[in-house]
Amino acid sequence: MVVRTSGRSSRRGPEQIGLFVAAAAGSAPLLSSGPADSGRENRVKALACTQPLHDLQTNRRRRGWEAYDFYELGLAAIDAVVERMGVDAGIDRRALEQQLRPQARRFAPRAHDATIEAVVTELVETLIRPNVGEYTSAVDEVRRRFDFALLTEHEDADGAIYLRATNEAINVLVGGLNTDIESAQFAAEATLEHLIRKGLLDDAARPAREARIRSIQYMVWVQQVIEETRRDIRRAGWRDEVPGRLDAIRAHLSERIETEERLLAAMQEARDSAEKEEPRRQAAALVETIDDCFRRHQELHARLMEATRVFFEEQDRQVYGRASLLGAIDLTEEALIPLMRSPVGTIGEITARFAERLLLFGPGPRSRSLTPRLQPRLGALLYSLLRPPPPRDLEGEPVEEPEWAEPTVDPLAFDSDAWAATDVLVDALEVPARLSRLLASALHASGSEAADLLRMRALVATSPDLDAVRARTRHVLAAAADGRRFASAGFAGDDLLVGRLEPLTVLVRGEASSPEPVADASGNLRLLPPLPSKRRGAR
Amino acid sequence: MSDATAVGELIGFGLDPRLSPGRNARYAELVTFYRNDDRFRAAIEETAVGQGLSILDCSPLYGLVLAAGGPESPYAMRLDDYAAMTTDERHLNALVFLAIATACYPTAAELEVDDSRLRSVSVQSVVRLVLQVAERIAERAGDADPPVDEPQLEPLYRLVLRWRVSDTTEDARSNPKVLTGMVRRALKWLVANGFADEVATARDTYRMRSRFRLHVLDAVGDVGDSLAHIRDLAAVEPS
Numbered sequence: 001m002v003v004r005t006s007g008r009s010s011r012r013g014p015e016q017i018g019l020f021v022a023a024a025a026g027s028a029p030l031l032s033s034g035p036a037d038s039g040r041e042n043r044v045k046a047l048a049c050t051q052p053l054h055d056l057q058t059n060r061r062r063r064g065w066e067a068y069d070f071y072e073l074g075l076a077a078i079d080a081v082v083e084r085m086g087v088d089a090g091i092d093r094r095a096l097e098q099q100l101r102p103q104a105r106r107f108a109p110r111a112h113d114a115t116i117e118a119v120v121t122e123l124v125e126t127l128i129r130p131n132v133g134e135y136t137s138a139v140d141e142v143r144r145r146f147d148f149a150l151l152t153e154h155e156d157a158d159g160a161i162y163l164r165a166t167n168e169a170i171n172v173l174v175g176g177l178n179t180d181i182e183s184a185q186f187a188a189e190a191t192l193e194h195l196i197r198k199g200l201l202d203d204a205a206r207p208a209r210e211a212r213i214r215s216i217q218y219m220v221w222v223q224q225v226i227e228e229t230r231r232d233i234r235r236a237g238w239r240d241e242v243p244g245r246l247d248a249i250r251a252h253l254s255e256r257i258e259t260e261e262r263l264l265a266a267m268q269e270a271r272d273s274a275e276k277e278e279p280r281r282q283a284a285a286l287v288e289t290i291d292d293c294f295r296r297h298q299e300l301h302a303r304l305m306e307a308t309r310v311f312f313e314e315q316d317r318q319v320y321g322r323a324s325l326l327g328a329i330d331l332t333e334e335a336l337i338p339l340m341r342s343p344v345g346t347i348g349e350i351t352a353r354f355a356e357r358l359l360l361f362g363p364g365p366r367s368r369s370l371t372p373r374l375q376p377r378l379g380a381l382l383y384s385l386l387r388p389p390p391p392r393d394l395e396g397e398p399v400e401e402p403e404w405a406e407p408t409v410d411p412l413a414f415d416s417d418a419w420a421a422t423d424v425l426v427d428a429l430e431v432p433a434r435l436s437r438l439l440a441s442a443l444h445a446s447g448s449e450a451a452d453l454l455r456m457r458a459l460v461a462t463s464p465d466l467d468a469v470r471a472r473t474r475h476v477l478a479a480a481a482d483g484r485r486f487a488s489a490g491f492a493g494d495d496l497l498v499g500r501l502e503p504l505t506v507l508v509r510g511e512a513s514s515p516e517p518v519a520d521a522s523g524n525l526r527l528l529p530p531l532p533s534k535r536r537g538a539r
Numbered sequence: 540m541s542d543a544t545a546v547g548e549l550i551g552f553g554l555d556p557r558l559s560p561g562r563n564a565r566y567a568e569l570v571t572f573y574r575n576d577d578r579f580r581a582a583i584e585e586t587a588v589g590q591g592l593s594i595l596d597c598s599p600l601y602g603l604v605l606a607a608g609g610p611e612s613p614y615a616m617r618l619d620d621y622a623a624m625t626t627d628e629r630h631l632n633a634l635v636f637l638a639i640a641t642a643c644y645p646t647a648a649e650l651e652v653d654d655s656r657l658r659s660v661s662v663q664s665v666v667r668l669v670l671q672v673a674e675r676i677a678e679r680a681g682d683a684d685p686p687v688d689e690p691q692l693e694p695l696y697r698l699v700l701r702w703r704v705s706d707t708t709e710d711a712r713s714n715p716k717v718l719t720g721m722v723r724r725a726l727k728w729l730v731a732n733g734f735a736d737e738v739a740t741a742r743d744t745y746r747m748r749s750r751f752r753l754h755v756l757d758a759v760g761d762v763g764d765s766l767a768h769i770r771d772l773a774a775v776e777p778s
Binding site: 134147154357 | 616742
């Protein structure tokens with residue numbers, strides 16, 4: 001079996017790197033004695049789907065990434081995508097990378113951010129990249145190819161790119177086996193109950209998570225049926241397997257909701273009665289998982305109802321009144337589906353001809369195509385080439401002197417000199433000082449404008465911005481009144497105590513909802529929590 | 540003005556699919572003339588056929604709707620004029636036009652009847668249609684993987700499923716080599732040809748003009764016989 005990765009095939013063309021993996025397929029005929037074994041073929045292909053992870057793990061040394069376990073990171077990435085796959089969306093690529101960074105960090109706590117970034121990007125890129133697998137069919141000995149990717153990129157209505165896990169990824173890497181959805185769900189739940197009874201809570205988490213993934217797969221399927229019904233009711237399979245599968249989902253939904261209620265009760269009990277910390281923590285996490293499972297089932301139920309409703313609506317709209325048109329060409333049934341089902345070699349010419357009819361004449365004058373409005377005329381060309389150039393004005397247009405408007409000046413704003421002068425005074429505040437003294441020194445050193453600015457800053461500081469008090473940032477000014485008043489030549493009023501708030505001062509904030517700066521008897525500034533309310537005081 | 544001049548004039552109007560009689564009084568006048576005067580009508584038809592055009596319709600609503608008469612017509616566009624492509628990309632780009640047509644007129648009823656309802660399609664809805672059909676075929680077909688050394692035996696749906704759906708270029712522009720980019724490009728092309736208008740209020744959404752239906756009908760008619768043959772083959776094959 002050989003797996004090739006086609007690189008970013010869409011961008012650089014299908015460049016394919018040959019990579020030898022194992023001779024499993026080549027030696028298959030020798031090993032299989034009986035008739036063709038298609039089960040082995042499936043397993044060979046399932047094995048091939050894990051190839052991208054092996055590549056990462058094997059080649060990590062080349063980039064000096066020995067510390068990282070790409071098996072675990074890869075599975076974590078796919079888990080994260082599946083968890084977020086709801087009805088029609090996946091996970092945003094940046095969100096995924098953000099979730100993966102701490103996981104990568106676990107392997108290399110001291111690595112550079114840039115390295116972690118590179119590891120995560122490489123991982124996600126590898127999972128997205130399309131792969132080509134080759135094997136020799138056990139049935140007819142023909143060398144065959146199949147294509148797969150683990151994650152696919154999609155675009156939502158806003159143009160943002162999100163990622164979804166493919167069925168290969170879910171079946172091989174999450175589910176472990178390509179099993180029937182129904183039985184997988186049933187088995188998962190039976191095991192879960194059993195494990196909880198035995199107290200093996202950690203093991204119980206695995207089937208619980210798998211159960212949720214099955215629910216997500218169901219939901220994607222039902223959503224698809226709804227969309228197809230809206231577009232063309234005959235093609236959605238209501239005559240074939242859809243009603244049966246919907247019935248099956250419905251029957252099992254009711255059963256499952258019961259099962260999960262029971263599980264939830266059992267686990268809540270396990271959580272509340274657990275004496276040790278570890279089982280309690282596990283049980284609590286499980287309760288959350290089951291809760292989510294529960295929500296998914298309810299969503300699925302709503303979708304089911306919608307599917308049936310849409311069926312009747314669309315039947316009214318699409319089927320009745322069509323009888324007279326039987327025999328007319330139906331693009332979906334009679335063109336798109338048969339063409340897509342046929343080998344490209346047979347139908348390439350037909351699709352090309354169809355498309356060429358719709359290309360019409362080409363999009364206007366910039367096209368290289370033959371456009372009648374652009375017929376070349378040699379005469380006109382010659383004429384324009386032979387025509388003498390128009391006389392040129394060597395000096396060009398006179399340049400007009402632009403008139404600039406006067407910059408507006410805010411008469412009330414303080415200039416930068418005043419700000420600098422007050423900054424000097426504030427920076428010098430080791431201990432809180434009286435406003436009157438500060439004003440006097442500002443007046444003396446830098447004049448009345450600086451003093452006025454200082455007065456304003458002190459006023460603002462009576463209600464300081466406490467959120468701005470942080471380590472390694474500029475201190476914040478705070479001021480408080482203690483009843484003393486002053487009057488000088490230019491100013492009069494409360495003689496505020498003005499000081500600086502450093503991060504340590506505001507530690508009390510955790511206890512207080514909105515602390516206020518106050519001055520105490522010894523002339524110090526303090527932040528005090530507001531008085532407890534009456535309701536809290538009285539019992 | 541002589542009749543011949545008027546003939547040339549009307550065909551000239553028809554060659555710019557973005558024009559419509561509703562916005563041009565002279566165009567409207569000539570269309571009325573075409574519909575009422577048999578001699579003028581015959582002159583238009585003969586001239587058009589002679590220069591390799593076929594007339595799909597001539598009505599006050601659409602104006603003179605023209606298409607290239609056949610692959611030999613000097614007006615015929617080739618897919619290779621549309622873009623430089625690999626074989627795979629060529630198959631996909633061709634499919635995209637069929638998919639856009641199908642997204643607009645999924646059933647016979649919608650294609651045949653002119654109910655003057657304007658279809659809106661978005662890039663995403665076309666991409667979803669193609670993927671869903673491909674997935675559904677894959678689910679039901681269960682056919683063997685294609686042989687390595689005979690790429691022309693690969694069914695089209697497999698090509699679709701292995702193609703990258705969405706991606707942006709390094710500078711975050713739409714990448715024309717992925718499926719989403721191909722659809723976006725084709726829709727923009729249709730806009731430039733007067734088949735559609737970009738809807739200003741929704742991203743990547745296009746309102747198809749009703750004359751697009753005429754061209755789809757024409758294209759279906761053009762490939763009709765080969766299509767029937769393919770259908771018979773597909774029906775016979777166990778799938």
